[in-house]
Amino acid sequence: MNYIVVIPARGGSKGVPGKNIKKLNGKPLIYYSIEAAREVFDDAEIIVSTDSEEIKSCVERTGLKVPFLRPAALATDAAGSNEVLLHAIDYYRSIGKSADVLVLLQPTSPFRTAEHIKGALQLYRDDIDMVVSVKETRSNPYYVLYEENEAGFLKKSKEANITRRQDCPKVWEFNGAVYVVNVNSLLEKSLSGLDKVVKYEMDEQSSHDIDTMFDWKVAETLLQNES
Numbered sequence: 581m582n583y584i585v586v587i588p589a590r591g592g593s594k595g596v597p598g599k600n601i602k603k604l605n606g607k608p609l610i611y612y613s614i615e616a617a618r619e620v621f622d623d624a625e626i627i628v629s630t631d632s633e634e635i636k637s638c639v640e641r642t643g644l645k646v647p648f649l650r651p652a653a654l655a656t657d658a659a660g661s662n663e664v665l666l667h668a669i670d671y672y673r674s675i676g677k678s679a680d681v682l683v684l685l686q687p688t689s690p691f692r693t694a695e696h697i698k699g700a701l702q703l704y705r706d707d708i709d710m711v712v713s714v715k716e717t718r719s720n721p722y723y724v725l726y727e728e729n730e731a732g733f734l735k736k737s738k739e740a741n742i743t744r745r746q747d748c749p750k751v752w753e754f755n756g757a758v759y760v761v762n763v764n765s766l767l768e769k770s771l772s773g774l775d776k777v778v779k780y781e782m783d784e785q786s787s788h789d790i791d792t793m794f795d796w797k798v799a800e801t802l803l804q805n806e807s
Contacts, residue, residue, distance in 0.1 A: 581680050581681055582677070582678055582679045582680050582681070583621060583625050583679060583680075583681050583682075583683060584625060584627065584668065584669065584672050584677075584679035584681075584682050584683070584763075585617050585621050585625050585626045585627065585682075585683045585684075585685060586627050586629055586664070586665055586668045586682060586683070586684050586685070587610065587613050587614065587617065587626065587627070587628045587629070587685050587686075587687055588628075588629045588630075588661065588664050588665075588684070588686070588687070589610055589628055589629065589630040589632070589635050589639075589687050590630065590631055590632070590650075590655065591630065591631050591632030591634065591635060591655070592655075595791050595792045595793070595795075596790065596791075596792065596793055596795075596796050598634075599688070599790060599796070600630075600635055600687050600688075601634065601635055601638040602796075604690060604790075604796070604799060604800060604803065605799075605800060605803040605804060608638055609687055609688070609690060609790065610628070610635070610638070610639060610687040611642060612687075612689075612690035612691075612692075613685045613686070613687045613689065613690075613692070614626070614628070614639065614642055614644060616685070616692060616693050616694045616696075616697060617683075617685055617694075617697070618644075619693075619694035619697075620694050620697050620698060620701075621683075623643075623644055623645070626644060627646075627647065627668050627671070627672070628644065628646050629648075629650055629664055629667065629668050630646065630649065630650060631649055631650040631652075631654065631655030632649075633649070636649065647671065647675075648671055650664070650667065651667075654667055660771075661684070661771055662766075662770045662771040662772065665682060665684065665761075665766060665771065666766075666767075668682075669682065669763065669766075669767075679763050680706070680762075680763055680764075681704065681760060681761065681762065681763060682759075682760075682761045682763050682766060683697065683701075683758070683759070683760055683761070684758075684759035684761060685697070685757070685758065685759075686756045686757065686789070688756065688789050688790040688791065689755070689756055689757040689758075689787075689788070689789055689790075690788070690790070690799055690803070691785055691786045691787070691788050691799075691802070692713070692757035692758060692782070692786060693786070696713065696757060696758055696780070696782060696786060697758055699780055700712075700713060700758045700760050700780040701760055703760075703778055703780055704760045704778075706762065707776070708762065708776040708777070708778055709761070709762050709765040709766075709769070709774035709775060709776040709777055710759060710760060710761045710762065710765070710774045710776070710777045710778070711758075711759075711760040711777075711778045711779075711780050712754055712758070712759050712760075712777055712778075712779060712780065713754070713755050713756075713757040713758040713759070713779075713780045713781075713782050713787070714752040714753060714754055714755055714779045714780065714781055714782070714787075715752070715753055715755045715781070715782055715783070715784055715787040716750055716751070716752060716753070716781070717751050717752065717753035719753075720745065720748045720751050721736070721737035721738040721751060722736070722737075722738045722740045722742050722748040722749060722751070723736075723742065723745050723748050725737040725738075752779055752781075755782060755787035755789060756789045757782060757786070757787060757789070758780060760780075761774070762774075785802060788802070
C-alpha cells in the first residue's frame with residue numbers, strides 16, 4: 581500500500597497568531613506532528629502543505645523538505661481541507677508517485693503520537709472510505725445540546741426519553757488528530773462526502789486540539805506537568 585501523509589499548515593491563524601510555529605513547551609507546535617509522522621513513515625511520504633515561507637523555513641530546519649508553497653487560491657480563510665488534500669495528491673502525481681491512502685495529520689494535535697497513527701492504520705481496509713480519530717463527546721445531543729426552534733424556544737437536539745447522562749447513547753466527536761483516507765474515495769466523493777467511516781477512539785488528553793489561547797495554555801500546562 582502506498583501512502584501520502586499531509587500536514588496542512590496555513591500561515592494565517594486568528595485564534596492563536598502564528599500557532600503552527602509558535603513554541604509550545606520550547607518546540608514549534610508543528611514539530612510534534614512531524615516527529616510523530618516520522619516514526620511511522622519515510623520523509624519522502626510526508627508533505628507539509630503551507631502557504632508561508634516562514635513555516636517552510638521552520639519545517640526545513642528539521643531536515644524535512646517542503647516541496648512547494650500552496651498557490652494563492654489555497655492560502656485564504658475560505659480554502660477548505662478537501663482542496664488542500666487534492667492539491668497535495670496532484671503534486672505527488674506530478675513527480676511520478678501514486679498513493680492509495682492519504683493520512684491527514686492536523687498540526688494542532690500535539691498529544692497525538694505515532695502509536696495513535698499506527699492504531700488508526702490498523703483499522704483501515706480498502707473497502708471503507710476513512711478511519712478517523714474520535715473522542716467520546718461531553719456535549720451529548722440527547723442530554724445537553726439544544727437547538728432554537730422557529731418560536732425561539734430551546735428544544736433538545738435529539739429527542740429521547742432519557743433522564744440520566746449515563747443512559748444516553750455514546751456519541752463521538754472528531755478530534756482532528758488522525759484521518760486515514762481512501763484516495764479513490766476522496767477523489768470520487770470529496771472529504772465531506774465520505775460515508776463509510778470507521779472510528780479510532782482516543783482519550784481526552786490525546787485528543788486535545790489547539791484552536792484558542794485557552795487551548796494553548798491547557799496544552800502548555802499538560803506538557804510542563806509531564807516533564
